[in-house]
Amino acid sequence: xxxxxxxxxxxxxxxxxxxxxxxxxxxxxxxxxxxxxxxxxxxxxxxxxxxxxxxxxxxxxxxxxxxxxxxxxxxx
Amino acid sequence: xxxxxxxxxxxxxxxxxxxxxxxxxxxxxxxxxxxxxxxxxxxxxxxxxxxxxxxxxxxxxxxxxxxxxxxxxxxxxxxxxxxxxxxxxxxxxxxxxxxxxxxxxxxxxxxxxxxxxxxxxxxxxxxxxxxxxxxxxxxxxxxxxxxx
Numbered sequence: 001x002x003x004x005x006x007x008x009x010x011x012x013x014x015x016x017x018x019x020x021x022x023x024x025x026x027x028x029x030x031x032x033x034x035x036x037x038x039x040x041x042x043x044x045x046x047x048x049x050x051x052x053x054x055x056x057x058x059x060x061x062x063x064x065x066x067x068x069x070x071x072x073x074x075x076x
Numbered sequence: 077x078x079x080x081x082x083x084x085x086x087x088x089x090x091x092x093x094x095x096x097x098x099x100x101x102x103x104x105x106x107x108x109x110x111x112x113x114x115x116x117x118x119x120x121x122x123x124x125x126x127x128x129x130x131x132x133x134x135x136x137x138x139x140x141x142x143x144x145x146x147x148x149x150x151x152x153x154x155x156x157x158x159x160x161x162x163x164x165x166x167x168x169x170x171x172x173x174x175x176x177x178x179x180x181x182x183x184x185x186x187x188x189x190x191x192x193x194x195x196x197x198x199x200x201x202x203x204x205x206x207x208x209x210x211x212x213x214x215x216x217x218x219x220x221x222x223x224x
Binding site for chain 2: 010
């Protein structure tokens with residue numbers, strides 16, 4: 001089975017999730033490989049810009065909002 | 077303030093709903109970064125999008141996202157639909173509305189999912205964009221007015 005491109009980043013997010021949920025709920029974090037960009041961001045847009053500054057655009061990085069449970073998108 | 081009117085016939089069972097032409101591309105920051113690296117950037121594409129008040133996020137087809145090489149920023153999110161849950165991928169992108177004065181959106185999270193057997197549109201404009209608009213659905217005159 002193919003590994004998804006952001007599997008490692010999601011593992012890092014899971015590792016720190018509980019800690020971040022307490023310190024910065026609802027904020028966005030940016031992760032590439034095992035590196036977490038410094039800071040928490042109020043919006044997806046701010047997090048994206050910070051990620052580009054930190055990691056560049058050579059390959060994707062994870063932009064993830066800090067919630068205790070995974071958000072679900074709805075289409076009805 | 078932008079203003080755009082589109083046709084929609086709620087009396088026609090074959091009408092898919094109010095649709096608008098959009099251009100989907102990578103976020104401008106990503107394009108600038110790629111240009112600086114000398115990387116090829118796919119041309120922005122015109123697609124038809126459904127205005128969908130039932131979608132909590134804007135969604136494009138996976139095929140389209142791959143063809144546009146949209147910059148990936150997420151994986152494994154769940155999209156809950158009437159047909160059941162779907163896995164989806166998240167991208168950063170920009171959406172604009174050609175031929176209108178509506179404000180474009182940049183650095184937007186766009187979810188990519190499979191559009192199965194859907195030929196009328198390949199994008200859903202969800203409430204992440206709709207919350208910025210005032211929309212009037214006038215069924216009797218078969219028109220939808222969008223103001224931002």
